[in-house]
Amino acid sequence: MGSIEFKGIYKSFGDKHVLRGVDLTVKPGEVMFIIGQSGAGKSVLVKHLVGLLRPDRGRVYLDGVDVTDFTEKEFYPIRKRCAMVFQNSTLFDSMTLVENVMLPIRKHRKVTDEEAHSQAMEQLQKVGMQRYADRYPADFGDGMRKKVAIARALTLDPEYVIFDEPTTGIDPISAAMVDKLIRHLADNLGVTSIVISHDLRSIFGIADRVAMLYKGELAEDGTPEDFKKSTNPVVQQFIHGRPEGPMEEPN
Numbered sequence: 746m747g748s749i750e751f752k753g754i755y756k757s758f759g760d761k762h763v764l765r766g767v768d769l770t771v772k773p774g775e776v777m778f779i780i781g782q783s784g785a786g787k788s789v790l791v792k793h794l795v796g797l798l799r800p801d802r803g804r805v806y807l808d809g810v811d812v813t814d815f816t817e818k819e820f821y822p823i824r825k826r827c828a829m830v831f832q833n834s835t836l837f838d839s840m841t842l843v844e845n846v847m848l849p850i851r852k853h854r855k856v857t858d859e860e861a862h863s864q865a866m867e868q869l870q871k872v873g874m875q876r877y878a879d880r881y882p883a884d885f886g887d888g889m890r891k892k893v894a895i896a897r898a899l900t901l902d903p904e905y906v907i908f909d910e911p912t913t914g915i916d917p918i919s920a921a922m923v924d925k926l927i928r929h930l931a932d933n934l935g936v937t938s939i940v941i942s943h944d945l946r947s948i949f950g951i952a953d954r955v956a957m958l959y960k961g962e963l964a965e966d967g968t969p970e971d972f973k974k975s976t977n978p979v980v981q982q983f984i985h986g987r988p989e990g991p992m993e994e995p996n
């Protein structure tokens with residue numbers, strides 16, 4: 746239960762070859778970080794999981810099932826099992842925080858409003874936002890809004906969660922809280938996660954494994970310890986944040 750497998754994924758947009766044969770397996774309950782420069786294709790890769798993008802070549806397996814050629818309709822249940830928290834996951838400004846979190850519950854679960862409210866409050870509590878339930882998104886900064894977007898993504902008890910830069914642009918305490926939540930989902934609920942991140946503190950704090958994308962391929966795939974010890978100059982440049990090295994400025 747809960748594995749993810751990308752096999753030989755190629756994806757181009759016009760003459761831009763973003764992915765050139767990516768093989769990556771994520772085991773059930775694992776927290777896999779995907780790192781790489783801006784524009785390396787991290788978001789493009791994970792969008793293949795839920796059919797938001799289709800590969801030019803290669804296969805995608807979820808829980809051992811080949812979903813590559815699934816129709817849009819066949820992807821609906823997959824999207825319930827696999828939640829995505831995008832970089833700019835937006836909340837509805839006209840709704841309170843708890844109303845935002847209630848949305849997927851109302852849509853997918855046949856429960857009373859009272860029950861939906863109580864389930865949404867439980868999710869808000871997980872991210873430490875329950876006391877602000879009746880306030881509006883505009884009252885908060887990016888960090889707190891991100892936590893609510895995460896709470897909303899978790900409402901349907903997904904087996905997989907994809908986090909796209911969950912700690913970018915948020916304060917260190919909120920970031921640590923998000924990290925703790927990701928680890929909690931894996932360790933206590935068996936959730937399989939992919940986390941796209943540039944945040945070295947998160948990577949070395951909570952990752953089980955790390956995969957680095959470079960020039961459309963995996964430059965390295967291993968534990969955080971493997972990354973520290975890696976002699977690959979691209980890996981070393983990234984984890985030490987050095988301006989000089991084989992990686993150029995992203996275009």
Ligand SMILES: Nc1ncnc2c1ncn2[C@@H]1O[C@H](COP(=O)(O)OP(=O)(O)OP(=O)(O)O)[C@@H](O)[C@H]1O
Binds near residue numbers: 782
């Ligand atoms: N739908 C699309 N149409 C055309 N080009 C796209 C599309 N989606 C992504 N790209 C291009 O693919 C490349 C990889 O984008 P992607 O968003 O995966 O980068 P990333 O590694 O997630 O970077 P970042 O860290 O900046 O989020 C970029 O050059 C982007 O412009």
